[in-house]
Amino acid sequence: MKLHSVVGSPNCRRVEAVANHLGQKLDIEYHDFFAGDLRKPEYLALNANGMVPLLADGAFTLWESNAITQYLADKAGSDTLFPRDPQRRADVVRWQCWELSHFNKAFGTLAWETVAKPTFNLGPTNHALVEIMRDNLKRFAAVLDRHLADRDYLVGNGITIADYSMITPEKFKEAIPFDWAPFANVNAYFERMRKVEHWTRTAPANPAETGRKPKAA
Numbered sequence: 001m002k003l004h005s006v007v008g009s010p011n012c013r014r015v016e017a018v019a020n021h022l023g024q025k026l027d028i029e030y031h032d033f034f035a036g037d038l039r040k041p042e043y044l045a046l047n048a049n050g051m052v053p054l055l056a057d058g059a060f061t062l063w064e065s066n067a068i069t070q071y072l073a074d075k076a077g078s079d080t081l082f083p084r085d086p087q088r089r090a091d092v093v094r095w096q097c098w099e100l101s102h103f104n105k106a107f108g109t110l111a112w113e114t115v116a117k118p119t120f121n122l123g124p125t126n127h128a129l130v131e132i133m134r135d136n137l138k139r140f141a142a143v144l145d146r147h148l149a150d151r152d153y154l155v156g157n158g159i160t161i162a163d164y165s166m167i168t169p170e171k172f173k174e175a176i177p178f179d180w181a182p183f184a185n186v187n188a189y190f191e192r193m194r195k196v197e198h199w200t201r202t203a204p205a206n207p208a209e210t211g212r213k214p215k216a217a
């Protein structure tokens with residue numbers, strides 16, 4: 001299976017971490033975000049959104065990172081990362097939907113506006129949006145904090161694909177303008193998850209190559 005990816009992309013890292021956890025070998029093709037590779041007609045023919053990650057399994061192509069994690073876990077027949085039991089499975093999907101729509105929408109937007117844009121010269125920070133997303137993150141971090149009060153992982157007693165989804169923007173956690181202090185359970189959860197080897201292995205070998213085609217690829 002081939003994964004179209006960009007070095008350091010949080011959404012690609014979540015897919016790569018799941019593949020690592022499953023012991024699946026993905027053939028990764030890196031694209032240069034800054035050179036406009038994702039807007040080239042040949043890439044848009046694969047994903048009209050012009051985004052990564054994109055999985056190609058033979059003629060079957062799939063975009064949306066959470067869908068890809070579900071597909072990889074099902075292909076591997078994993079009953080732990082993506083349980084078969086209907087209620088546990090729905091619980092995993094619920095947290096993946098929630099992180100995408102709420103928690104990481106706020107967290108990811110703060111990271112984009114206040115870290116990525118100034119770092120990579122990608123235009124002015126939208127301060128009004130930062131304020132809205134800061135309020136949203138406060139609201140949803142409280143929900144996650146309550147959920148994690150008596151558990152180490154989102155669903156059941158072990159890691160599921162939902163955990164890799166939740167911690168996707170962890171690299172930016174301390175860099176965004178947000179007070180995490182009131183959310184001790186969220187902080188402990190991120191500390192636990194960010195040390196998981198399947199995740200740490202997805203960090204760029206050379207951070208200077210973030211967004212660019214790596215020399216070794």
Ligand SMILES: N[C@@H](CCC(=O)N[C@@H](CS)C(=O)NCC(=O)O)C(=O)O
Pocket residue numbers: 006009010011012038050051052053063064065066
């Ligand atoms: N909901 C999508 C989001 C994908 C996404 O935002 N990918 C970023 C990289 S992390 C991207 O390709 N951005 C290029 C762009 O927005 O033009 C997913 O989870 O796969």
